[in-house]
Amino acid sequence: MIYTLLIGGAAGQGIDTTSALLEWQLKKAGYAVLTSRDFMSRIRGGHNFILLRFGDEVIESADMALDGLIVLNEESLRLHRDSLKPDGFILCDTDIESDDPRTIQLPMADMAKELGNPRVAGSIANGVILKLFGLDLDYSEVVLRQQVKDQYIEINQTAMREGYDAVEQRYDRLNADFAGHMLVSGNQAVALGALAAGLRFYSAYPMSPSTGIMEYLAGQSKNCDLVVEQAEDEIAAINMALGASFAGVPAMTGTSGGGFALMVEALGLAGIAELPIVIADVQRPGPATGLPTRTEQSDLKFVISAAQGEFPRMVIALRDQADAYEQTIRAFKIAERYQIPVILLSDQYLGDGTKSVPPFVIPDDEPVKTTEVETPYLRYRLTEDGVSPRLHPGQTGHLVTSDSDEHDEQGMITESADMRNLMMEKRMGKLDHLRTELLEPEFTGDDACDVLLLAWGSTAGPVRRAVSELNQADGSRYGALLFGDVFPLPVQELMKRAPRAKTVINVEQNYTGQLAGLVRESCGIACDRSVLKYDGRQITAAELIQKLSEEA
Amino acid sequence: MSEQTFCTRETAWCPGCGNFSILDSLKTALTELELQPHQVLMVAGIGQAAKTPQYISANAFCGLHGRSLPPAAAAKIANEALTVVIDTGDGDSYGEGGNHFLHNIRRNVDITHFVHDNQIYGLTKGQASPTSATGHVTGVQADGNFNQAMNPVLVALAAGATFVARAFTGDRKQLVEIMKAAISHKGYALVDILQPCVSFNKINTFSWYKERVRPVEGQHDRQDLMAAMQLAMQFDDVIPTGILYQKEQPTYHDRHPVLHDRGPLIDRPLQREALQAAFDQLI
Numbered sequence: 001m002i003y004t005l006l007i008g009g010a011a012g013q014g015i016d017t018t019s020a021l022l023e024w025q026l027k028k029a030g031y032a033v034l035t036s037r038d039f040m041s042r043i044r045g046g047h048n049f050i051l052l053r054f055g056d057e058v059i060e061s062a063d064m065a066l067d068g069l070i071v072l073n074e075e076s077l078r079l080h081r082d083s084l085k086p087d088g089f090i091l092c093d094t095d096i097e098s099d100d101p102r103t104i105q106l107p108m109a110d111m112a113k114e115l116g117n118p119r120v121a122g123s124i125a126n127g128v129i130l131k132l133f134g135l136d137l138d139y140s141e142v143v144l145r146q147q148v149k150d151q152y153i154e155i156n157q158t159a160m161r162e163g164y165d166a167v168e169q170r171y172d173r174l175n176a177d178f179a180g181h182m183l184v185s186g187n188q189a190v191a192l193g194a195l196a197a198g199l200r201f202y203s204a205y206p207m208s209p210s211t212g213i214m215e216y217l218a219g220q221s222k223n224c225d226l227v228v229e230q231a232e233d234e235i236a237a238i239n240m241a242l243g244a245s246f247a248g249v250p251a252m253t254g255t256s257g258g259g260f261a262l263m264v265e266a267l268g269l270a271g272i273a274e275l276p277i278v279i280a281d282v283q284r285p286g287p288a289t290g291l292p293t294r295t296e297q298s299d300l301k302f303v304i305s306a307a308q309g310e311f312p313r314m315v316i317a318l319r320d321q322a323d324a325y326e327q328t329i330r331a332f333k334i335a336e337r338y339q340i341p342v343i344l345l346s347d348q349y350l351g352d353g354t355k356s357v358p359p360f361v362i363p364d365d366e367p368v369k370t371t372e373v374e375t376p377y378l379r380y381r382l383t384e385d386g387v388s389p390r391l392h393p394g395q396t397g398h399l400v401t402s403d404s405d406e407h408d409e410q411g412m413i414t415e416s417a418d419m420r421n422l423m424m425e426k427r428m429g430k431l432d433h434l435r436t437e438l439l440e441p442e443f444t445g446d447d448a449c450d451v452l453l454l455a456w457g458s459t460a461g462p463v464r465r466a467v468s469e470l471n472q473a474d475g476s477r478y479g480a481l482l483f484g485d486v487f488p489l490p491v492q493e494l495m496k497r498a499p500r501a502k503t504v505i506n507v508e509q510n511y512t513g514q515l516a517g518l519v520r521e522s523c524g525i526a527c528d529r530s531v532l533k534y535d536g537r538q539i540t541a542a543e544l545i546q547k548l549s550e551e552a
Numbered sequence: 553m554s555e556q557t558f559c560t561r562e563t564a565w566c567p568g569c570g571n572f573s574i575l576d577s578l579k580t581a582l583t584e585l586e587l588q589p590h591q592v593l594m595v596a597g598i599g600q601a602a603k604t605p606q607y608i609s610a611n612a613f614c615g616l617h618g619r620s621l622p623p624a625a626a627a628k629i630a631n632e633a634l635t636v637v638i639d640t641g642d643g644d645s646y647g648e649g650g651n652h653f654l655h656n657i658r659r660n661v662d663i664t665h666f667v668h669d670n671q672i673y674g675l676t677k678g679q680a681s682p683t684s685a686t687g688h689v690t691g692v693q694a695d696g697n698f699n700q701a702m703n704p705v706l707v708a709l710a711a712g713a714t715f716v717a718r719a720f721t722g723d724r725k726q727l728v729e730i731m732k733a734a735i736s737h738k739g740y741a742l743v744d745i746l747q748p749c750v751s752f753n754k755i756n757t758f759s760w761y762k763e764r765v766r767p768v769e770g771q772h773d774r775q776d777l778m779a780a781m782q783l784a785m786q787f788d789d790v791i792p793t794g795i796l797y798q799k800e801q802p803t804y805h806d807r808h809p810v811l812h813d814r815g816p817l818i819d820r821p822l823q824r825e826a827l828q829a830a831f832d833q834l835i
């Protein structure tokens with residue numbers, strides 16, 4: 001059983017805090033939780049909402065069939081009441097006009113004023129929700145301690161109690177066992193993965209929706225011994241990260257598509273100078289400023305081909321918060337092992353959204369630094385696998401030279417045709433080895449499927465859920481390949497499964513079907529149809545099922 | 553097996569280029585400071601001056617055009633044991649890299665920035681640079697440069713730089729001393745080194761500079777910011793050279809709680825307990 005609530009209001013009305021308090025109390029009470037954040041690009045006013053789902057089973061997808069609608073302004077009520085289930089409820093202040101018989105109205109603003117702080121109205125609503133769903137207030141204090149300043153804990157607790165006492169229980173308390181899980185956003189998961197991989201230097205320029213990574217890392221800076229530097233622009237951000245990487249510390253930068261566009265030249269520098277770096281692109285709809293606070297998957301073709309010239313790179317799309325943690329660690333390892341840039345593709349839906357996932361585990365192995373080398377030391381020594389021993393300047397008596405010009409084994413500028421060939425073959429040859437450790441896409445669904453869906457990144461959850469629901473009905477059998485590694489593209493599962501399916505459909509959050517294009521280029525498989533969405537809102541399982549049945 | 557002394561390598565510069573004097577002075581300065589090649593990281597962007605790191609035996613990071621400061625600052629942050637020296641040109645430092653110039657002054661990372669300022673673009677064969685004088689005729693600025701020349705030392709002083717100097721390749725003794733002081737300075741040090749470009753700048757020639765430069769040593773209080781600014785503003789019949797300003801101020805490392813007095817970042821192990829605590833906070 002999964003319940004779905006929507007908390008809506010204007011920017012500045014505190015829906016973020018209201019949601020954070022609620023999702024944490026639900027998590028502590030043992031429920032699985034999934035949230036997605038739908039914000040406008042403004043600090044005050046407008047219409048924002050947070051979709052909060054919780055229940056006693058793993059939650060894969062957002063869903064717009066609402067059990068409850070908590071609205072802080074009339075606009076939110078008007079926009080979302082049609083999404084409310086027939087037996088759902090609306091919770092709002094008595095100020096807000098509602099002729100809907102499902103409405104629970106309380107004078108929350110007045111109650112808060114009487115308590116002495118109008119800002120605790122959200123906590124009154126919080127208490128109401130907990131009561132409706134049969135929960136108690138056991139976790140209110142510990143959660144308030146996490147989320148608000150000490151002097152506001154007591155008043156918020158009183159507010160929660162007032163809300164709690166104002167209504168009667170309506171839903172069954174579910175018996176769920178997710179209390180031991182972590183509740184993390186995609187951005188936090190990336191940050192934690194980077195820390196677990198030994199990150200020591202993160203430089204970035206603030207850009208929605210990637211800033212959460214920098215913010216979280218900055219909060220851990222002192223405890224975890226890393227420097228977080230807010231650069232003057234994205235060009236400085238990536239060039240700083242490359243300087244730190246050259247000097248010998250694991251380094252990373254993060255941005256969204258527009259910032260990535262500024263980083264492109266330096267991406268090539270990482271390629272030719274063979275410097276390990278991890279770059280997170282938390283995608284939002286483009287081009288240019290696009291829809292700054294919303295979600296899209298339209299940077300795939302951009303990041304796989306960004307920068308002049310040819311050089312090896314890897315691109316990993318993150319599928320959910322747990323995957324984000326694991327793949328970020330892997331990205332650091334691959335960047336170090338092959339001395340290449342590794343790009344992580346996340347998006348606003350995943351980056352800002354929270355999910356309860358099994359607790360992360362810190363890997364045992366730590367990066368091992370090379371200190372012993374053949375003499376004379378050659379930074380770009382030609383080796384069988386194309387990977388040269390990498391020393392760090394000042395760590396041994398050897399000199400280390402890196403150059404953005406084509407160079408010889410020592411790192412000196414060269415214009416020799418033969419050396420150019422050798423260096424191109426050395427660098428590009430690293431991809432041959434990298435291909436042997438690519439992760440095939442996850443397959444979900446019926447092995448004998450008629451319809452094979454192809455998806456990548458954060459749509460994995462909604463697609464997984466849709467396939468499972470579709471297969472419970474009569475009719476076509478569905479399966480899906482959910483890609484994490486997208487460049488180089490692993491093709492074995494594709495080559496095996498696509499020819500057996502009657503229809504292959506790519507499901508993507510972009511206009512042009514970028515994965516479908518990459519699939520065709522990589523292995524000649526053409527998709528028969530597409531489900532594409534580019535309105536800045538994440539596709540849900542229900543929406544996908546509807547689109548598939550419309551077009552069938 | 554390490555090299556004990558700084559050697560220079562075969563260059564691709566024009567005979568008579570001011571870069572030779574800078575390279576030679578740099579070698580002398582590093583040697584006199586008793587540094588060893590493996591302790592020094594040379595950083596550059598792109599341009600003729602930016603080839604300097606290729607021509608001296610030290611560690612080298614030759615990056616992108618205009619982007620010498622960000623990797624240099626970050627390398628110092630990653631490993632404070634390195635002596636980080638940038639050698640690059642006026643176009644690289646003030647044109648393509650202008651934004652980084654301003655903001656790295658604010659950072660005050662302990663790095664040294666030698667700008668080979670010949671008031672012209674050499675590598676691209678003679679277009680106006682940010683420091684080219686108004687009216688300077690080039691192949692592109694055929695009717696004379698319409699723009700005003702930037703005054704880099706004045707900008708640096710106004711932006712709060714803690715070490716600002718102007719030097720001339722024709723006065724090697726002064727150049728070596730300024731270089732040593734700049735490298736020894738704790739914080740970001742800018743030395744704008746006036747040099748002739750024998751191939752592409754027929755106006756600001758060796759003798760043009762020679763007639764104008766006036767060393768200020770002994771006649772100037774380098775802690776006096778207003779006096780430094782007045783000297784910086786002089787760039788006409790008289791061009792004052794020397795250390796115009798120097799002030800001890802907390803560096804990036806001094807102010808940073810993760811870096812201050814805690815040894816090089818590169819030596820820090822994974823903080824497992826702190827990370828586990830971060831995980832636990834999310835449970």
